[in-house]
Amino acid sequence: MEFESNLAFAQKMDQEDPLVEFRSKFHIPQHQGKNTIYFCGNSLGLQPKSAKEHILRDLKNWEELGVEGHFTGDWQWVDYHKRFRKPLSNLVGSLESEVVAMNNLTVNLHLAMVSFYRPTKEKFKIICEGHAFPSDQYAFESQVKFHGYNPNEAIIELVPKEGEDTLRTEDIIATIEQHKNETALILIGGLQYYTGQFFDLKTIADYAQQNNITFGVDLAHGVGNMPLKLHDWGIDFAVWCSYKYLNSGPGAVSGMFVHEKHHQNVDLPRFAGWWGHEEKERFMMKKGFIPISSADGWQLSNCPVFNMSAHYASLEIFEEAGIDRLREKSLKLSGYLLHLLEELDFIKVITPKTEQDRGCQVSMYVAENGKKIFDYLHSKGVIADWREPNVIRIAPVPLYNTFEEVYQFFNILKEAKNIIND
Numbered sequence: 276m277e278f279e280s281n282l283a284f285a286q287k288m289d290q291e292d293p294l295v296e297f298r299s300k301f302h303i304p305q306h307q308g309k310n311t312i313y314f315c316g317n318s319l320g321l322q323p324k325s326a327k328e329h330i331l332r333d334l335k336n337w338e339e340l341g342v343e344g345h346f347t348g349d350w351q352w353v354d355y356h357k358r359f360r361k362p363l364s365n366l367v368g369s370l371e372s373e374v375v376a377m378n379n380l381t382v383n384l385h386l387a388m389v390s391f392y393r394p395t396k397e398k399f400k401i402i403c404e405g406h407a408f409p410s411d412q413y414a415f416e417s418q419v420k421f422h423g424y425n426p427n428e429a430i431i432e433l434v435p436k437e438g439e440d441t442l443r444t445e446d447i448i449a450t451i452e453q454h455k456n457e458t459a460l461i462l463i464g465g466l467q468y469y470t471g472q473f474f475d476l477k478t479i480a481d482y483a484q485q486n487n488i489t490f491g492v493d494l495a496h497g498v499g500n501m502p503l504k505l506h507d508w509g510i511d512f513a514v515w516c517s518y519k520y521l522n523s524g525p526g527a528v529s530g531m532f533v534h535e536k537h538h539q540n541v542d543l544p545r546f547a548g549w550w551g552h553e554e555k556e557r558f559m560m561k562k563g564f565i566p567i568s569s570a571d572g573w574q575l576s577n578c579p580v581f582n583m584s585a586h587y588a589s590l591e592i593f594e595e596a597g598i599d600r601l602r603e604k605s606l607k608l609s610g611y612l613l614h615l616l617e618e619l620d621f622i623k624v625i626t627p628k629t630e631q632d633r634g635c636q637v638s639m640y641v642a643e644n645g646k647k648i649f650d651y652l653h654s655k656g657v658i659a660d661w662r663e664p665n666v667i668r669i670a671p672v673p674l675y676n677t678f679e680e681v682y683q684f685f686n687i688l689k690e691a692k693n694i695i696n697d
């Protein structure tokens with residue numbers, strides 16, 4: 276695609292955008308009476324306008340029905356989690372029985388590791404990406420210690436080649452090869468939160484399977500961003516949150532995928548709760564846990580309903596837009612941004628430029644005055660994300676961002692440099 280660095284071109288792209296109407300379904304935060312350029316959907320997605328009516332409906336049911344809301348009406352609470360099966364399975368590429376909306380991300384990561392990180396004296400290592408999100412690092416470290424192993428020996432970090440910013444698939448494979456006989460689990464972010472790199476999950480999954488190593492992914496930055504095929508790729512489990520690209524609100528309910536091949540395995544250890552127990556018997560209050568033979572069997576507690584109302588509102592929008600159409604637009608939006616950024620010599624993009632290796636997010640190093648430049652952007656109504664020591668992350672999101680915003684952002688960034696030189 277031929278991109279042009281001018282306003283008319285950006286506006287034409289917006290006019291021709293088949294998803295342009297979706298922006299009006301979201302509240303855009305304001306700055307000095309004008310819309311912000313909100314490029315932070317990788318951190319906290321915007322509020323769907325329909326979230327309010329969904330939350331109000333559930334509040335009203337509680338107001339009018341009290342405890343009977345659990346089992347009354349079209350929106351009864353007892354099976355709220357079931358409403359997410361279809362939209363979530365479309366987003367992650369799975370069977371409906373392989374996904375469940377529950378808890379928060381790090382909680383789900385721990386629950387998944389209880390089942391899928393089962394170290395032995397011979398096989399106890401976890402291969403993860405270096406510079407993994409801190410919460411994930413803490414989870415790995417504490418799980419390793421919980422099983423009585425030493426994190427310094429057990430945790431193997433994938434690091435880029437000297438002088439490079441992102442990982443090469445062949446190097447990931449080489450590291451797995453080197454440690455394969457001692458590795459119990461490979462666990463990486465599907466899309467790296469810092470660099471914006473999307474990993475070749477299928478190749479890694481194939482390799483893990485051939486070597487009998489469990490493979491899990493943290494899709495905090497992948498879900499709602501990339502089309503995924505978790506079932507076909509044979510990934511063992513995945514976890515994600517829903518407040519980033521999934522626009523479900525701060526701390527919103529998260530999700531988990533467990534591949535069908537594990538559903539019948541009653542020997543898998545797990546931390547159990549009554550919501551994961553065989554449904555027909557749930558209210559018989561009997562002893563003896565019988566897991567539901569689907570991802571639902573990993574649930575612990577009854578549903579956080581008000582937290583799920585907004586999640587529902589958001590996933591309804593994803594169902595309407597479709598992840599493949601969103602991806603198509605996303606590649607154009609970030610492609611346009613990357614094209615414009617080539618003109619600027621004071622930043623260095625670290626996100627891979629090749630389409631299959633990236634999603635919405637573009638991360639850039641700013642060698643000098645990075646924080647000042649970031650603050651200037653902020654003063655002009657650009658909501659971006661700063662990561663110490665010198666990285667600005669920008670995520671144009673296809674549901675609510677426009678080509679014109681990308682063009683405006685580029686101009687403000689250009690200005691920022693001049694102001695700092697003055």
Ligand SMILES: *Cc1c(COP(=O)(O)O)cnc(C)c1O
Pocket residue numbers: 379380381382408410411464468493495496516
């Ligand atoms: C955002 C994010 C988290 C946050 O964890 P919570 O449990 O939702 O607070 C964890 N891991 C990754 C990779 C993330 O991107």
